[in-house]
Ligand SMILES: Nc1ncnc2c1ncn2[C@@H]1O[C@H](COP(=O)(O)OP(=O)(O)OP(=O)(O)O)[C@@H](O)[C@H]1O
């Protein structure tokens with residue numbers, strides 16, 4: 001039933017820097033089946049966003065390439081919709097218009113009624129119809145992220161790419177949105193690649209967790225299949241030994257095998273703390 | 286702060302009434318500018334008494350006020366004259382046509398000296414035309430520079446070279462070029478008008494161009510990526526992403542440009558003897574009567590007031606087209 005769908009073959013990328021080329025990724029190989037939910041996890045700066053952007057077509061690989069349903073990815077397009085980390089809604093358009101912009105691209109030339117229905121349908125999926133006339137500045141962070149997801153879903157993408165979609169949200173809102181995403185995934189069966197820093201999130205949502213080694217020249221370290229029956233329930237899973245075993249494996253990878261080598265003298269630690277306060281944290285809890 | 290500023294007021298009024306409380310809070314806000322103005326007038330008055338020029342004592346607020354009234358009267362007189370002049374012509378034409386039905390009726394324009402208010406109107410009209418032309422050129426070029434790195438690199442040296450040039454350096458060149466190029470038997474605009482407007486345009490270009498380019502090139506990268514993922518067509522991209530995102534910067538540029546244009550115009554009118562407020566000031570200066578300084582002062586204050594109103598108008602326009610109605614606009 002599962003066909004070969006999305007293939008990353010020997011993907012590598014060099015960024016030009018003043019000090020010469022910087023090899024961010026090296027020999028990344030990944031095969032993803034249709035409808036699969038993949039999480040990318042790894043330490044900050046290892047190259048997760050870069051992988052995602054290459055699949056999206058926003059960045060071009062220096063070596064190797066990405067093939068989606070037999071066609072090489074060379075530029076961005078709506079069949080590989082992206083949910084950006086900080087929602088990236090157009091602040092001058094209402095929630096409805098933001099989604100409509102995407103719908104008008106995919107249903108170009110279709111009657112107005114059909115466009116309207118499709119916009120509302122997608123807002124319905126993320127439970128945001130009640131705020132359709134509000135501007136992004138007038139809704140909460142979690143709601144913005146929902147709209148971002150609705151906009152991506154409205155493109156009817158073959159692959160849904162999410163770069164830390166819930167990174168900026170509080171734990172409760174995040175749990176809520178994770179449930180929404182699981183529900184939508186069950187309903188629509190899109191292929192999803194999601195970047196996350198949250199081990200629980202990765203285990204709860206994924207079919208496979210792709211763990212990346214530290215950069216430079218980062219690559220796929222291990223791939224962990226998560227064989228938990230769906231629908232998954234976070235409360236029930238909390239005491240599930242298999243679930244905890246998976247969690248443990250991811251944590252082992254991150255904190256033993258790919259331990260970030262950081263100097264432990266006092267000054268440096270203070271600086272790091274300041275850094276991680278405004279940056280993203282690895283959620284180990 | 287508000288309490289300490291008006292202690293007497295807050296004691297004498299019942300604090301329980303919210304309306305009055307609000308008013309007492311507002312009083313300093315309304316009062317302070319008035320205090321500033323009164324102080325300014327007092328200082329002006331005091332200083333003016335002690336300055337003796339070759340044209341007599343420097344005018345204080347009272348003389349200036351008086352001259353402002355005089356200017357209004359002169360304008361009204363001139364109006365009445367003009368109306369009478371046209372009425373006479375029409376009457377004469379009517380009589381001629383009655384005698385000879387084939388007589389082509391013609392009306393000659395009134396040629397009385399322009400009044401202060403005519404000059405204001407000329408200046409306003411000139412600055413608006415110059416500014417509009419400059420904006421129509423600067424905004425598209427600015428957007429192009431902001432969108433494409435290579436066009437920016439190509440145009441940037443020119444911008445940097447032309448930006449610091451004083452308008453008055455352009456003026457002789459513009460005057461000569463306009464006289465040479467703008468020749469027609471029945472010109473729609475007078476040459477002096479074209480010269481002034483072109484000079485204004487040349488100076489209005491740069492702030493708008495630079496600010497637009499900066500605004501466009503600083504659009505959030507994620508929004509540009511959204512556009513790429515959606516594969517928006519160039520025109521849709523421009524309309525839905527680029528323009529709304531750079532509106533604040535475009536308007537910052539436009540307001541700077543209009544301010545500069547207004548200052549430049551007055552100087553250009555003085556130097557080139559082109560009709561307008563600048564010429565009014567210059568003529569009064571040459572005239573050298575005892576009322577001249579007061580009349581110049583009226584013009585100076587008018588120039589300031591108009592500059593202020595123009596800026597406010599731009600601000601209102603920005604409010605109108607800006608999507609972000611809550612942003613604090615100054
Ligand atoms: N345009 C670029 N030019 C130069 N170096 C870059 C560029 N983009 C990314 N890099 C480098 O590539 C590496 C991977 O970056 P990337 O953003 O993919 O990391 P990440 O895993 O997404 O990190 P995070 O979890 O913090 O988002 C980093 O070392 C970064 O400095």
Ligand SMILES: [Mg+2]
Pocket residue numbers: 048049050163
């Ligand atoms: Mg990232």
